[in-house]
Structure formats: C-alpha cells, structure tokens
Amino acid sequence: MELTDRKRKILNAIIRNYLETGEPVGSRTISRYTDLNLSSATIRNEMSDLEEMGYIVQPHTSAGRIPSDKGYRLYVNALVEEKTSQVSAMNTLMIYKTNRMEEILKQVVRLLATRTNYTTMISAPSYKGNKVKFIQLSRLNERQLLTVVVIEGNIIKNHIIDLDESINEEQVLKLNLLLNTRLNGLTLADINLGLISNIKEEAGIHVQVVNDVLDTIAEVIRAETDENMEIYTSGANNIFRYPELADKSRASQLITALEEKSLLADFIKDTEADETDPGTGIKVYIGEEGPVESMKDCSVVTATYDLGDGLQGTIGIIGPKRMDYEKVMHNLNTVKESLNELFRTKKVTDEVTDDEVMPSGPGSQT
Amino acid sequence: MELTDRKRKILNAIIRNYLETGEPVGSRTISRYTDLNLSSATIRNEMSDLEEMGYIVQPHTSAGRIPSDKGYRLYVNALVEEKTSQVSAMNTLMIYKTNRMEEILKQVVRLLATRTNYTTMISAPSYKGNKVKFIQLSRLNERQLLTVVVIEGNIIKNHIIDLDESINEEQVLKLNLLLNTRLNGLTLADINLGLISNIKEEAGIHVQVVNDVLDTIAEVIRAETDENMEIYTSGANNIFRYPELADKSRASQLITALEEKSLLADFIKDTEADETDPGTGIKVYIGEEGPVESMKDCSVVTATYDLGDGLQGTIGIIGPKRMDYEKVMHNLNTVKESLNELFRTKKVTDEVTDDEVMPSGPGSQT
DNA sequence: GTTAGCACTCGATGTATTGGAGTGCTAACA
DNA sequence: TGTTAGCACTCCAATACATCGAGTGCTAAC
Numbered sequence: 001m002e003l004t005d006r007k008r009k010i011l012n013a014i015i016r017n018y019l020e021t022g023e024p025v026g027s028r029t030i031s032r033y034t035d036l037n038l039s040s041a042t043i044r045n046e047m048s049d050l051e052e053m054g055y056i057v058q059p060h061t062s063a064g065r066i067p068s069d070k071g072y073r074l075y076v077n078a079l080v081e082e083k084t085s086q087v088s089a090m091n092t093l094m095i096y097k098t099n100r101m102e103e104i105l106k107q108v109v110r111l112l113a114t115r116t117n118y119t120t121m122i123s124a125p126s127y128k129g130n131k132v133k134f135i136q137l138s139r140l141n142e143r144q145l146l147t148v149v150v151i152e153g154n155i156i157k158n159h160i161i162d163l164d165e166s167i168n169e170e171q172v173l174k175l176n177l178l179l180n181t182r183l184n185g186l187t188l189a190d191i192n193l194g195l196i197s198n199i200k201e202e203a204g205i206h207v208q209v210v211n212d213v214l215d216t217i218a219e220v221i222r223a224e225t226d227e228n229m230e231i232y233t234s235g236a237n238n239i240f241r242y243p244e245l246a247d248k249s250r251a252s253q254l255i256t257a258l259e260e261k262s263l264l265a266d267f268i269k270d271t272e273a274d275e276t277d278p279g280t281g282i283k284v285y286i287g288e289e290g291p292v293e294s295m296k297d298c299s300v301v302t303a304t305y306d307l308g309d310g311l312q313g314t315i316g317i318i319g320p321k322r323m324d325y326e327k328v329m330h331n332l333n334t335v336k337e338s339l340n341e342l343f344r345t346k347k348v349t350d351e352v353t354d355d356e357v358m359p360s361g362p363g364s365q366t
Numbered sequence: 367m368e369l370t371d372r373k374r375k376i377l378n379a380i381i382r383n384y385l386e387t388g389e390p391v392g393s394r395t396i397s398r399y400t401d402l403n404l405s406s407a408t409i410r411n412e413m414s415d416l417e418e419m420g421y422i423v424q425p426h427t428s429a430g431r432i433p434s435d436k437g438y439r440l441y442v443n444a445l446v447e448e449k450t451s452q453v454s455a456m457n458t459l460m461i462y463k464t465n466r467m468e469e470i471l472k473q474v475v476r477l478l479a480t481r482t483n484y485t486t487m488i489s490a491p492s493y494k495g496n497k498v499k500f501i502q503l504s505r506l507n508e509r510q511l512l513t514v515v516v517i518e519g520n521i522i523k524n525h526i527i528d529l530d531e532s533i534n535e536e537q538v539l540k541l542n543l544l545l546n547t548r549l550n551g552l553t554l555a556d557i558n559l560g561l562i563s564n565i566k567e568e569a570g571i572h573v574q575v576v577n578d579v580l581d582t583i584a585e586v587i588r589a590e591t592d593e594n595m596e597i598y599t600s601g602a603n604n605i606f607r608y609p610e611l612a613d614k615s616r617a618s619q620l621i622t623a624l625e626e627k628s629l630l631a632d633f634i635k636d637t638e639a640d641e642t643d644p645g646t647g648i649k650v651y652i653g654e655e656g657p658v659e660s661m662k663d664c665s666v667v668t669a670t671y672d673l674g675d676g677l678q679g680t681i682g683i684i685g686p687k688r689m690d691y692e693k694v695m696h697n698l699n700t701v702k703e704s705l706n707e708l709f710r711t712k713k714v715t716d717e718v719t720d721d722e723v724m725p726s727g728p729g730s731q732t
Numbered sequence: 733g734t735t736a737g738c739a740c741t742c743g744a745t746g747t748a749t750t751g752g753a754g755t756g757c758t759a760a761c762a
Numbered sequence: 763t764g765t766t767a768g769c770a771c772t773c774c775a776a777t778a779c780a781t782c783g784a785g786t787g788c789t790a791a792c
Contacts, residue, residue, distance in 0.1 A: 026754050039766050044755065062754050062772045136504045140516065148514055148524065150506065156524050158514065236602075236625055240618040252606040255621065259602055392785050405735050410786070428741045428785050 024064030093338035113235025118319035124230035125313035142166040242320040303332040390430030459704035479601025484685035490596035491679035508532040608686040669698040
C-alpha cells in the first residue's frame with residue numbers, strides 16, 4: 001500500500017495530538033483537528049490502513065490509536081530534514097564561568113533538565129590524541145615523589161610514589177630530563193617494551209620510579225579512552241512527570257540505568273561511533289532502537305559537542321517516546337552553540353582541571 | 367502514665383512485627399506473638415495506653431497500630447545500648463584494591479547497597495588540617511605554567527595558567543623557591559593580606575602567577591572544607607522495594623534529594639558536627655528528626671569512618687522508617703572495620719589521587 | 733487485673749451497571 | 763470510486779453497592 005500525502009497528514013496529526021495529550025487519539029478528534037475536512041468515517045478508513053502499514057497501533061480494540069516506533073521514526077526523520085535546512089535560532093545558554101570542567105558539565109546538564117523537563121546526561125569530553133606532553137617529578141621528601149603527567153588536550157594526572165630507597169634532588173632532576181626527552185610526544189601505542197627497557201637501563205637504580213611513571217601514563221590514557229567514561233546526569237525525577245514511565249517497575253529500571261553509567265555509556269559510544277549523521281550531529285533513538293534493553297520505553301536524543309582541539313563529548317536527553325522531539329533537538333543545538341561559544345571566548349582563562357583527595361596510610365607520617 | 371515493663375515488651379513486639387510485615391499490627395497478633403500469655407483484650411487495653419503516650423499510632427480507626435517516630439526512637443535507643451556493650455562481629459568486606467579513592471568509595475557504597483537493600487551514600491574523606499605542603503610550578507611552554515599544590519593529607523590540585531607575558535626557566539625556578547619558602551606549612555587562615563603583598567613585591571613582575579597560585583590554594587582548601595562535598599550514592603532503585611516510599615510524589619522527592627547532593631550533605635554535616643555520640647559513631651535520624659524536609663518519611667543511619675591522619679568521612683544508609691536498624695548498624699560497623707583494615711594494610715601503596723580533563727581553548731595550540 | 737463477648741468501624745475486595753469513546757462495516761450518496 | 767451517515771459492537775473507566783475481615787472500644791463477668 002502506498003503512503004499517500006493524505007495519510008501522511010493524518011499520521012502527523014495523530015502523532016502531534018498524542019505528543020500533547022499522551023492519550024490514544026480517535027478518528028473524530030482528527031476529523032476536527034485537521035483542515036482536511038474529512039468525516040470521521042473517512043479518517044477511520046485511513047487509520048485502518050495506517051495501522052496495517054505499521055505506523056500506528058491500537059492499545060486495545062475500541063480505543064484510539066497511538067504511534068508505533070515506526071510511526072515516530074517517520075515523524076522524526078521529517079523533523080530532522082526540516083531542521084537541517086533551517087538555521088537554528090541562536091539563543092545561547094547562560095553558563096556561569098568556572099575553571100572546573102566538572103562544574104561546567106554539571107551546570108549544563110542541569111540547565112538542560114530544567115528547561116526540557118526530561119532527564120539529561122552529558123559525558124565529559126575526551127581527547128583522541130593522547131600524546132604525552134609533559135612529565136614532572138617532584139621530590140616531596142626523601143621517600144616520596146610526586147608525579148604529574150600532562151597529555152595533549154591538557155589532561156592532567158598525578159600520583160604520589162612511595163619509594164623503597166631515598167632519592168636526592170639531583171637524581172630527580174636527571175630522571176625528569178630522561179623521561180621528558182624519551183617520552184614526550186609519544187602515545188601509549190608508541191611506548192613499547194624495547195623503549196621501556198631502554199629507559200630503565202638509563203635510569204639505573206631508579207627502575208621503580210620509571211615503572212610508576214609509566215603506570216601513571218597508562219592510567220591517564222586508559223581513563224580517557226576506555227569504559228569508565230565520566231557521565232553526569234540530571235533531572236532523574238522528571239521521569240515521574242510521564243505516567244508511562246512512572247510505574248514502579250519501569251521507574252526502578254530507569255533509575256538503575258541512570259545509576260549504572262555503563263548503560264548510558266552505551267548510548268554515548270553508539271553516538272560517537274556513528275559519524276554518518278546528516279551534519280547536525282543529532283541522533284534519535286526511539287524505543288527499541290536504542291542499545292539498552294531496560295530503556296525500551298524511552299526515547300533518547302543525543303548530540304556530540306566539540307570544544308575544538310579534537311576534544312569532544314556527548315549530550316543526551318532521555319524521555320518518553322512521546323517527547324517533544326522538536327523542542328529537545330532545538331535545546332541540544334542551543335547547548336552545542338553555547339559550549340562552543342564558551343570555549344571560544346574562554347581564550348584567556350582556558351584552563352580547567354583538578355583532582356582528588358588521596359589518603360595517606362598511617363605509615364606515611366613524616 | 368508510666369511505661370511499665372509489660373508495655374515495653376508489647377511495644378517492642380509491635381515494632382518488630384511491623385518491621386517485618388510493613389502492615390499495621392493488631393492486638394490478636396501480639397497476643398499470640400509474645401510469650402506474655404495475655405489475651406487480645408488485655409493487649410488492647412495496653413495498646414490504647416501506648417497510643418495515648420504517643421509511642422504508636424492508628425492510621426485509621428479499626429486498623430492495627432504502627433510505631434510513631436517516638437516509638438522507633440525508644441526502640442533504636444535500646445538497640446544502640448545493646449550494640450555498644452557487645453563486640454561487633456568482625457566480618458570484613460571484600461574491597462577490591464585500587465589506587466583511586468573515588469573507585470574505593472564507589473565500590474563501598476555499592477556493596478553496602480546490595481547487601482542491605484537500602485539506598486546508601488558516602489562522603490569522600492576530608493582533611494581538617496589543610497596546611498600547604500608543597501608547591502610546584504612547571505613551565506609547559508613560554509606562555510603556560512602548570513601549578514601543582516599539595517596540602518597535608520596529600521590532597522593534590524593542579525591548574526594551568528595562561529600567561530600574558532613569556533617566562534623563562536630561571537624565572538620559574540625563582541618563583542618556585544619563593545613560593546615554597548613563604549607558603550609551606552601555612553593554612554589558608556595564615557595567608558593574610560600582608561603576607562600576600564609581601565610575596566608579590568618579591569615576585570616582581572610575576573604578580574599574575576602569584577595570584578593564581580594563591581587562588582589555587584584557596585580553591586583546594588575550600589573544596590575540602592566547604593559545601594561542595596563529594597558524595598556518592600548507590601541503590602537509589604531500592605526505594606521501590608518499600609511501598610511507603612514508592613509512590614510517585616515521594617519517590618520523586620527522594621530521587622531529587624539524592625541528586626541534589628547538597629541535601630545529603632546536610633546529614634553528613636550534622637553527623638560530623640555531633641561528636642557527642644556514645645562511641646560507636648553511629649547516628650540514627652528517624653523521620654522528622656533529620657535535617658531534610660523532603661526525607662521525612664525515611665530514616666537515615668550514618669557513621670563516620672576514619673582513615674587515620676585525621677582524614678575522615680561519613681557513610682549513610684537511607685531507608686524507610688521501618689528499616690532493619692540492627693542489620694543496618696551492623697553493616698555500617700563492618701564497613702568501618704573494612705575501611706580501616708584496607709588503609710592499615712595499604713601502607714605500601716598508600717597513594718590515591720587523580721584528576722580531570724581540562725579543555726584548552728582554541729587559542730592555545732602551540 | 734484479666735478476659736470473653738459483642739457491636740461497631742472502616743478499608744479492601746469483588747461484582748454489576750452504566751456511560752462514553754472508539755471501531756468496523758454496510759449501504760447510500762455524489 | 764471515493765466519501766459519508768448510520769448502526770451495532772467492544773471495551774475501558776467510573777460508579778455504586780454488597781460483603782468480608784481485621785481490628786477496635788466497651789461492658790460485664792470472672
């Protein structure tokens with residue numbers, strides 16, 4: 001059967017109405033809603049066809065119809081086409097400037113949640129290059145060394161090494177020089193066994209330190225590429241606004257998914273893997289289209305943002321299938337713009353970083 | 367009216383029964399449950415008294431009774447007394463060793479949640495001393511400096527400074543020396559205006575660097591004492607196990623509270639402020655006793671843990687008022703033991719730290 | 733002081749009944 | 763041939779009503 005223009009209009013009307021009300025929509029409603037001037041009976045025939053084609057679904061006999069995943073997909077595709085051709089209304093977000101990346105992300109994800117009334121997530125930007133840029137060893141006291149490793153993209157990692165034997169300033173200086181000359185500009189892949197044993201030889205007795213520095217480098221690089229992606233979420237409570245997500249079992253599953261960031265990471269990895277999208281960089285997962293089983297009652301809309309220098313991450317909005325896709329996509333665009341804006345004007349104070357507590361065991365009082 | 371021994375026993379029986387079933391308990395149940403050999407009628411009379419005294423409450427006429435906050439309080443107090451006199455069964459937790467404090471905390475909070483079936487939280491240990499221990503400036507390139515500040519307790523913070531004017535190695539060395547000799551061993555309070563202008567004078571043209579280092583110090587110290595406490599939670603989905611917390615509005619409020627770490631921080635601050643507890647370090651907030659309005663249907667049990675060196679934090683368990691206080695307190699003790707254990711045996715690899723991404727604006731490609 | 737007995741309350745549960753929104757189908761119409 | 767009016771039918775949601783049972787308070791007897 002062919003999807004005539006009229007059928008298309010009716011389908012759109014059904015979807016739009018359902019987005020608003022969340023209730024199944026009947027033929028009579030459409031008959032008045034649209035400007036097609038058709039009787040409800042005609043609409044009924046068309047709806048019957050649409051159902052047969054799989055665009056809409058009847059929750060039970062003698063209820064109205066609701067869109068199927070396939071129906072939503074058609075609708076969203078149309079939206080996307082429309083969107084890309086039109087210039088997105090610039091409307092930057094007020095992001096409070098701060099030096100800590102973490103703060104910015106939390107702010108953004110929160111803003112987005114309150115603006116859209118959906119649940120939101122954002123992944124910290126990760127850097128693809130991963131070349132070692134700078135290594136600094138500092139002598140804290142005769143048995144402790146502070147290691148700081150900076151890799152391209154200005155990701156900083158530090159570590160305190162407890163030494164088995166004491167070390168003096170001169171030795172530290174030498175090691176610094178050695179490590180920097182040998183390792184700068186290399187990626188983890190470049191640092192092979194031959195190189196390592198080579199360096200160890202030159203380092204003489206300070207093998208332990210070299211080992212540790214290499215571990216630290218390995219850690220910083222791994223942390224940025226791997227599984228344990230940093231993800232922030234906000235507005236989890238918004239799921240209770242939508243009855244279709246708010247019942248006990250569904251809500252519980254969703255809350256669990258939000259807590260298990262690894263599930264969210266699946267969406268982000270999927271988004272990042274797929275570079276074939278039209279250009280807006282916005283991707284929509286409707287229901288079962290997504291990679292996460294327990295979120296099959298939701299739609300997820302994601303977008304990648306780019307801070308320049310190859311530093312990029314993903315923003316996502318999680319809501320019911322009947323979410324306001326148009327609004328959501330618009331908001332995602334706004335956020336992308338705003339983040340760009342922020343980092344373009346941030347030239348002056350363009351550092352953001354920091355670190356964490358580290359407890360020192362009872363053995364290390366000096 | 368006096369709380370006779372018999373009334374006490376009946377009250378206990380009511381509470382214990384209610385903890386198990388979650389349903390109002392009637393006189394007949396108690397009449398059989400206890401070994402008092404009293405008829406339901408007698409129990410009824412006693413229950414009537416207990417209600418008048420405010421220990422129990424009737425949800426509606428002709429339902430059984432449920433404990434009031436006051437009733438729980440009596441019960442918990444008795445529990446605590448009993449607990450402290452008895453040696454807590456040592457039963458350490460399997461904590462997977464890792465170098466990152468964050469990982470350990472996440473592990474602990476998660477373990478605790480799955481063990482207890484309640485929602486859990488843990489605050490990162492914070493250090494009370496806050497003396498500057500070591501400052502390291504490194505020249506990344508002629509316009510960028512890396513600042514690393516270590517304070518006692520080995521909390522590390524770093525920062526990249528973009529300079530208005532170029533700087534050479536020699537100048538960096540001088541600044542390093544200057545800052546270390548002047549600031550080491552001082553707390554934030556010690557660093558007054560006089561000292562600052564003094565240092566700035568000595569620093570000559572590099573006022574900007576001095577300012578930034580001071581900012582960084584201020585930030586690291588503030589971050590550890592202040593509001594923005596790091597708190598991890600787990601097992602949010604567990605609230606759906608308890609019907610009295612699982613209805614839409616309550617669940618939504620709770621989820622919000624868990625997301626708004628600031629509310630949880632209120633509990634932690636309260637716990638830490640109160641050093642007058644019996645010695646177990648365990649504190650129980652029943653319903654409205656807690657500082658957070660939106661959690662008045664919950665009980666929260668907290669305990670402080672101590673990693674030595676004055677580094678301490680708080681663990682908390684959030685559940686319905688009818689939570690299994692005994693189990694919860696026992697588990698908290700176990701976790702305390704385990705954390706102690708972990709850091710006692712961690713002497714060799716006693717560092718834990720790390721850091722974060724920092725994007726570099728498009729202006730800083732070199 | 734304790735207990736048996738009884739009337740009473742009130743939520744929870746189950747069962748009809750009804751109303752309305754919606755459908756599918758058929759026959760008539762343009 | 764496409765459109766529409768009409769009608770029988772379905773099914774959910776809401777309402778009302780009856781019933782059950784757990785629990786209470788009170789009184790009178792032990």
